[in-house]
Amino acid sequence: MSTKTKQNPKKTGMSRLLQLACTKKHFIIPAIILSALASIASFIPYIVIFEILKELLNSLPDLSAINAEKLIAYGWYAFGGVVANVLLYFGALCFSHLAAFGTLYQLKVNFATHLSRIPLGIHVVIGSGKLRKIMDDNIEKIETFIAHQLPDLVAALVAPIVMITILMSYHWGLGLAAMVGILVAFYLQVHLYGNDSAKEMMGKYQKSLEDMNNATVEYIRGISVVKAFKQTVYSFSRLHETIKNYTKMVIPYTLSWENSFSGFITVVNNIYLFIVPVGIIIGMNTNDFNAFLPKFLFYIIFVPAISSTMMKIMYVSSSGMQIIHGVEVMDNILEIPELEEPKNQKLPSDYSISFENVSFRYNDSETNAISNISFTAKQGEITAIVGASGGGKSTIAHLIPRFFDVSDGKITLGNIDIKQISTEKLMDNISFVFQDVFLFKQSVKDNIAMSNPDATEEEIINSAKAAQCHDFIMQLPNGYDTIIGTRGVHLSGGEKQRIAIARAIIKDAPVIVLDEATAFSDPENEHLIQKAFEHLMKGKTVIMIAHRLSTIQSADKILVIDNGKLIEQGNHKQLVEQNGKYANMWRVYQETSSWKIARKEIV
Numbered sequence: 275m276s277t278k279t280k281q282n283p284k285k286t287g288m289s290r291l292l293q294l295a296c297t298k299k300h301f302i303i304p305a306i307i308l309s310a311l312a313s314i315a316s317f318i319p320y321i322v323i324f325e326i327l328k329e330l331l332n333s334l335p336d337l338s339a340i341n342a343e344k345l346i347a348y349g350w351y352a353f354g355g356v357v358a359n360v361l362l363y364f365g366a367l368c369f370s371h372l373a374a375f376g377t378l379y380q381l382k383v384n385f386a387t388h389l390s391r392i393p394l395g396i397h398v399v400i401g402s403g404k405l406r407k408i409m410d411d412n413i414e415k416i417e418t419f420i421a422h423q424l425p426d427l428v429a430a431l432v433a434p435i436v437m438i439t440i441l442m443s444y445h446w447g448l449g450l451a452a453m454v455g456i457l458v459a460f461y462l463q464v465h466l467y468g469n470d471s472a473k474e475m476m477g478k479y480q481k482s483l484e485d486m487n488n489a490t491v492e493y494i495r496g497i498s499v500v501k502a503f504k505q506t507v508y509s510f511s512r513l514h515e516t517i518k519n520y521t522k523m524v525i526p527y528t529l530s531w532e533n534s535f536s537g538f539i540t541v542v543n544n545i546y547l548f549i550v551p552v553g554i555i556i557g558m559n560t561n562d563f564n565a566f567l568p569k570f571l572f573y574i575i576f577v578p579a580i581s582s583t584m585m586k587i588m589y590v591s592s593s594g595m596q597i598i599h600g601v602e603v604m605d606n607i608l609e610i611p612e613l614e615e616p617k618n619q620k621l622p623s624d625y626s627i628s629f630e631n632v633s634f635r636y637n638d639s640e641t642n643a644i645s646n647i648s649f650t651a652k653q654g655e656i657t658a659i660v661g662a663s664g665g666g667k668s669t670i671a672h673l674i675p676r677f678f679d680v681s682d683g684k685i686t687l688g689n690i691d692i693k694q695i696s697t698e699k700l701m702d703n704i705s706f707v708f709q710d711v712f713l714f715k716q717s718v719k720d721n722i723a724m725s726n727p728d729a730t731e732e733e734i735i736n737s738a739k740a741a742q743c744h745d746f747i748m749q750l751p752n753g754y755d756t757i758i759g760t761r762g763v764h765l766s767g768g769e770k771q772r773i774a775i776a777r778a779i780i781k782d783a784p785v786i787v788l789d790e791a792t793a794f795s796d797p798e799n800e801h802l803i804q805k806a807f808e809h810l811m812k813g814k815t816v817i818m819i820a821h822r823l824s825t826i827q828s829a830d831k832i833l834v835i836d837n838g839k840l841i842e843q844g845n846h847k848q849l850v851e852q853n854g855k856y857a858n859m860w861r862v863y864q865e866t867s868s869w870k871i872a873r874k875e876i877v
């Protein structure tokens with residue numbers, strides 16, 4: 275489904291918008307033609323009025339001599355012009371809506387497909403809120419542009435041509451006078467929207483508006499935590515800051531329009547100022563005043579048409595600029611390179627995982643999150659990762675299923691670079707339970723079977739039992755069919771994690787990555803889950819990150835990560851004997867756990 279909208283996202287501004295609109299040429303071309311014709315038809319009544327005026331003035335002073343039939347016919351022509359205008363415009367809108375919805379559909383599919391192909395970790399970095407906004411608001415605005423503004427834009431472009439032709443053909447002197455007015459208005463309009471500083475201002479304005487919106491959402495979402503920790507003042511100050519920035523932005527932004535906009539509105543609504551003096555001078559010097567008068571009156575009547583056309587052009591330009599900003603934001607996401615899929619994909623012969631001098635730096639960061647990491651996690655063994663918070667443990671875990679690609683070095687699965695394995699195959703081979711568990715608004719059953727949709731009811735229940743979640747699931751209103759997240763069914767962090775563990779168990783993949791998978795569980799549950807894991811882990815490659823050192827004591831290999839570097843590795847016994855960082859951590863751990871025991875004994 276890679277279409278033109280994606281192949282060439284290099285175009286910017288209006289040309290990019292038009293490029294998007296033209297993805298459905300077979301609808302957009304009739305829409306443009308009909309809209310142009312509608313615009314031409316809208317001038318028919320003015321021409322008819324001129325003919326009626328001529329007729330009336332010619333028969334002065336004796337109005338009874340007027341050709342009534344002719345006048346009635348003119349009336350019908352004018353009516354016909356109005357009807358034609360309405361019908362043609364209606365037809366244009368029908369086609370433009372077909373084009374718009376077609377484009378909208380394609381854009382949304384493209385965008386969603388692209389999201390599924392970029393490194394998964396980027397989703398976390400960008401944030402689901404922003405992606406949702408782009409998908410809903412920005413892409414939807416493009417629909418408005420194609421469905422409504424494009425026909426108006428065509429009309430706005432055709433109208434001046436028709437207008438100039440009419441103006442010049444009736445009386446070139448008055449035509450020129452009106453043209454001067456139009457040119458002045460055009461100049462002011464270009465000055466308003468066309469220059470770079472206006473575009474830059476618009477960008478800044480949108481950005482400060484976005485910042486304020488984000489801060490508001492964050493503030494409201496976090497209000498319970500904020501209140502509980504009495505952080506209201508600090509938290510509000512961030513929101514306040516964005517509001518202040520917005521205000522600081524919006525006042526000069528508004529004032530920057532002040533002169534040009536007032537000038538534009540004044541000129542556009544007073545084209546008379548250009549026509550009337552010229553009309554008076556010509557009228558005073560003409561030999562045939564009778565022939566001149568209807569023409570002059572025609573120009574006076576025509577002025578509102580000039581104003582409304584110019585206003586239309588202005589509205590199209592102003593909303594066009596806002597949409598262009600939205601398209602730019604969408605294009606920035608579309609330009610994120612997709613994960614490269616191997617041309618000749620290879621299949622791993624076994625499932626050991628090796629890091630070879632791996633370094634990784636997050637996009638927006640100046641320093642490496644991990645540097646020069648090398649280790650092998652053998653199949654059939656448990657490899658544990660420990661270390662201080664922020665050291666880079668989760669980063670290591672995320673690199674294995676290619677949530678991000680390494681910046682340097684390589685990761686292999688069964689001696690094959692993971693970049694040589696298709697992402698689908700790689701995902702099939704890895705089960706993971708991460709620190710932040712995400713459950714879908716679906717039934718518990720579907721959430722567990724997500725990784726293995728063919729799983730039988732029995733398999734689902736067995737994996738839930740192994741993950742120690744069967745009991746609490748049975749207490750939910752509809753057991754395994756309870757929809758999570760609705761009607762007050764909310765699960766605790768530990769419960770969510772256990773469902774994620776059941777998900778991993780049922781997937782039965784050869785590589786298992788557990789990032790603090792039991793962090794929220796109480797010791798008793800943790801013990802039971804550990805036992806279930808023992809069964810699950812047989813013959814598999816297990817990479818386990820844990821805070822509680824007791825959980826990893828029996829691991830075949832322990833990696834100690836500190837500040838993005840691998841500083842020690844070996845089994846528990848070896849590391850304790852080494853008397854380094856791990857030995858120290860182990861001492862502290864033992865002391866803290868014995869505190870608890872001591873307290874228990876006193877009680």
Ligand SMILES: Nc1ncnc2c1ncn2[C@@H]1O[C@H](COP(=O)(O)OP(=O)(O)OP(=O)(O)O)[C@@H](O)[C@H]1O
Binds near residue numbers: 398636639661666667
């Ligand atoms: N999405 C991200 N963008 C930028 N920097 C990040 C991102 N995620 C993590 N980092 C940074 O990378 C470093 C390592 O983070 P990581 O989450 O891997 O640590 P960790 O060892 O798992 O910590 P914890 O024990 O608290 O889970 C930290 O300095 C963190 O600030």
Ligand SMILES: [Mg+2]
Binds near residue numbers: 668669789
């Ligand atoms: Mg972590």
